[in-house]
Amino acid sequence: MSAPVPPVDQDARTPRRVAAHLGVMMAVAVVMGLLVACLTLPFAGVLSVVAKDVSKGVDDLPADLETEDLSQKTRIYDVNGDLIASLYDENRISVPLSQISRRMTEAIVSIEDYRFYQHGALDLKGTIRAFVTNQAGGGAVQQGGSSITQQLVKLTLVNQADGEEERAEATADTYERKLRELRYAVAMEEEYSKDWILERYLNIAYFGDGAHGIQAAARHYFSVNAKDLNVKQAATLAGLVKNPNGYNPVKNKERALDRRNTVLDRMAELSVIPEEQAAKLKKQKLGLKIEDSPNGCQQSQAQFYCDYVVRYLMEDPAFGEGPTERLRKLKNGGLTIHTNLDMRMQKAADESVSNHVYATDQAVGGLAMVEPKTGAVRAIAQSRPMGTNRKKGETHLNYAVPEQYGDANGFQAGSTFKVFVLAAAIRQGIPLNTQINSPQSMFIPDAEFETCDGPYYGSSGWPVSNSTGHGSYNLYTGTQNSVNTFFAQLETRTGMCEPLQLAEDMGVNIPEAQQVPSWILGVSDSNPVEMAQAYATFANRGIHCEARPVDKVQGADGQVIAEYKPDCEQVLPQTTADAVNDILRGVMEGGFGSGFRPSGVYSAGKTGTTQDNKSVWFVGYTPDLATASMIAGAEADGDWRSLNGLYVGGSYVSSASGSGLAGPMWGDAMSAITQYLSSDDFVAPAGTEVAGVLTAVPDVRGMSISSATSTLEAKGFKVTVGYAMNSGYAEGTVAATSPGAYEMFGSGDTITLYPSTGVKPKPDKKNKKKDRGRGPGDGRGRD
Structure with a gap:
């Protein structure tokens, strides 16, 4: 045959x-x-x-x-x-x-x-x-x-x-x-x-x-x-x-x-x-080597990121006229979906969240990582796994993404919202070294808050109080200590209109009903993706890029059906963003975030704690990556409750705070991926363009008066020349300055130069203190 x-x-x-x-x-x-x-x-x-x-x-x-x-x-x-x-x-x-x-x-x-x-x-x-x-x-x-x-x-x-x-x-x-x-x-x-x-x-x-x-x-x-x-x-x-x-x-x-x-x-x-x-x-055996083909997001190694991708694409008319047609296309169309997920970062996020918040806790933890320069969402994680078994803590709600993609309402973001007022103040030219007396508590009438349409008239006024101390603060210390009465007064100077618009421009939705003076304390619900993309705007020097989990989608024939290129817009001047970064890096360098600061990278961030401790946040970033970490008290049936008195991740919480709960979860996730991040530093704010930038006074001793003047003015300082004084420096060069070298002062402050007579003074055997270049009547350091 x-x-x-x-x-x-x-x-x-x-x-x-x-x-x-x-x-x-x-x-x-x-x-x-x-x-x-x-x-x-x-x-x-x-x-x-x-x-x-x-x-x-x-x-x-x-x-x-x-x-x-x-x-x-x-x-x-x-x-x-x-x-x-x-x-x-x-x-x-x-x-x-x-x-x-x-x-x-x-x-x-x-x-x-x-x-x-x-x-x-x-x-x-x-x-x-x-x-x-x-x-x-x-x-x-x-x-x-x-x-x-x-x-x-x-x-x-x-x-x-x-x-x-x-x-x-x-x-x-x-x-x-x-x-x-x-x-x-x-x-x-x-x-x-x-x-x-x-x-x-x-x-x-x-x-x-x-x-x-x-x-x-x-x-x-x-x-x-x-x-x-x-x-x-x-x-x-x-x-x-x-x-x-x-x-x-x-x-x-x-x-x-x-x-x-x-x-x-x-x-x-x-x-x-x-x-x-x-x-x-x-005579041979079958030689099977079985390879299973998991179906659906629940069997994915990145369950909720997968679900985010599907829900994101379901919003796109490129896949059909309505939900039914789009879902059929996604499940039967032989598509190839290229996402922005980085599994190295996803693994770090999953491990950190699961270590800090257990699946069956009366709390839920969420974390999202967004790339500042592109808006690419690199990872999302939450403590509750995907499924229907409530006894195991399972859920189909995606707490880390906006409500339209996850069906969860979100959580109050606390003091993380204060940065919108801070950025507006800087853009309006309010000097960073502006001092505001901030008492423990105070009452501010509604009419002192200006809206886009005139004075705000709501209730009788805003009784505001602090949980982090009181005193006189500038934009650096007021932010780093997250002082409520400081920001309430700063908002009366900026008005409500510009900060609210800025929040919207940076991807944060504030419902109209919640646009009240106290909105800056985070009374609106938000989610980790939303907050990460907002803070990524500062890391990207004022350019906001919309968060996007998908890069492109190809059909069964290999042709591109939809492409999601970076959607970016300059919403803040570079110098304003630089100044915000300069302030927020202080949170990591000696402030609330110093205990979980990742080594090997430069970072900045802000804590957030709601007044009733139902949710705590830490949103931090490097020039390469913005990450938002959130923990909220939540019953199995979805009712929110205070974190105080709960066991979270095996530890008892007596009084919840952003730096005590959400911050360490952020720190563990970021520390695990620093090897994938650059060691780039933030751009220092230009003192010539931003008023009150706290800058170390350069050491100009030994320079000519003209060279010293140029150096100081480049840092944003004003310069005046005082009387001549004896020193070991050549005649006519700078012998000393006031304030002295390396002291932190604001741009716009005046530095006095003291020329040298060229006559070396006799040594003072009794006083051997280190010479920091201070001249007579030198100034004192400020907050």
């Missing part, structure tokens, strides 16, 4: 093939009798119907069977191209015939339709052979007579069936169904090449164990791609299509082995492979 003809691309419309199809239709009366005999239907009744159909002639050939795109699974990748999740109704990845092993095509043709490349839609010889074989077997169906084209028609009708009724009709064991399939097969052979039919067949066929199509089957059973299947593997898979469940090699190894050997024998019989090779392979 001759071997199967190898796959070659053939024109389906040659006169020879047309004539063959006409012959098929003329012979259909006889053949359908055989088919019906196999179906145990009355032959006489069929013959009249068949004759009637044939008499209609070739003009009644059926219209083309529309072949819809096959359902293919969507794959989601991290920033390094590693798979993090798959979404599908059917586990399928369509591949062209050129990407399918030659051994696989030989095996499937050998066992299913060895004359596939020689006959038309119907293999008369094969059908008669199957009929004779089945009759010899006592009427039991031992061999199928359907060609690969007929099988493809049936699989297509089943695959495209809309509802149970159509599916039942597509699988009914009736003459009408057989005839309909044959008519469609004739049309399909006229429309498509043999190669196209075989390729479509291998991609639509079900191979059992949830694997649809040859690529999914090759990956699932042998952990190889379809193009790399060897003879033994190909024979196993080719044997499955007849009965995918019965020959399932995972559940029925013996039957699968027997079936594989049957295929090998058939390949040897047709001289596709040598008999010696078949005999050798039949």
